[in-house]
Amino acid sequence: MLVECYDEKGAEVYEMIIKQIFQDLVLGPSVQDLRAFINPDGPVFVLVIKMKKTSSVTKLEDVAKLSYKKEEDVTDIFVENENFLPNILKKLWFMYSREDIYQPTRYNIELQGNQLDLHDMVVDNPQSNLQRRIYDAIFRILPEGFKIIKDLSKGDIISVVATDELIQDQWIEKAHEYMDEL
Template sequence: MYIESNDPEGAKVYDMIIRQIFQDLVLPPSIDDMKAYVNPNEVCFIIAIKMRKTSQHITLKEVANVDYNAEDDTTVVIIDNENYLPNILKRLWEINGRENVHQPSRYVIHLPGEKNVSDLVVDDPHENLKRRIYDAVFRIVPEGFKIMKDMSEGDIVCIVATDELIKDEWVEKAKGYMVELNTPKTWD
């Protein structure tokens, strides 16, 4: 973790704030590295965070059996792993509408008609982690810095924030941080 600033005391304070927010959100095990730039004179804040690799997403067919009952013209989903039940319901509601998802019992869901939902992603650890990191970033960004540019790519969440117009030099600095975070470390 590296914080660049023209104000050494301010950098120490930001280091403490970032560490505390990461601890509160239980993020340290999920983060490989982080770089930040704080410059009160230019009213600029940049943060780039490299996420650790996560497990693969989970599809419906991995946690449930999906069959079409032609007699009733109903797709029947039988849940094998109830840990994913809230996610399954949420995703099915998003796609089919809440009124078209019927749950006659805890582990059984009926959908009208023949639905191809076996490959539906019901849990994506990468997106879940990214959401938690964005939550942390929005807590870390200084109050009043409402103008933000999201430069995130792949496993890196990167934000440039200010209360003025974003300067090209800040965008270039953020790009530099992203390159550094993506460059494997070599030990001499």
């Protein structure tokens, strides 16, 4: 972790804030490295975070069995891993509607028609979940009032430039320097 600031005490305080927020959100083990640049006179805040690799996505076919009952024109989904049930229902409710989804038992879900193509539906994406948690941390870390934000994130690197004025090219360059370092 590197926190740069023209004010040495300010750098120490922000390093402490970042560590505390990461500890509160249990993000420490998920982050490989971090760079921050703070200039209160600028005013600018640049934060670049490299995430560690996560496990791969979980598809519906990984946690459930799908079968089509032709005589009833119903697709039956039997959920084998209960931990993913809330995610499965949430995705199905978004794709269809709650009225179109029948759940006769805790682990069984029925849909009208042949819906076997749902086997590829992503029910959990750890990379996306980690990104969401890191963005939550970033918005807690950013100084209050820094409402102008430019997201330069790419791949497993999350990069944000924030200010309360117009974003200057030199700040974007600083973010790109940090991204190249990571």
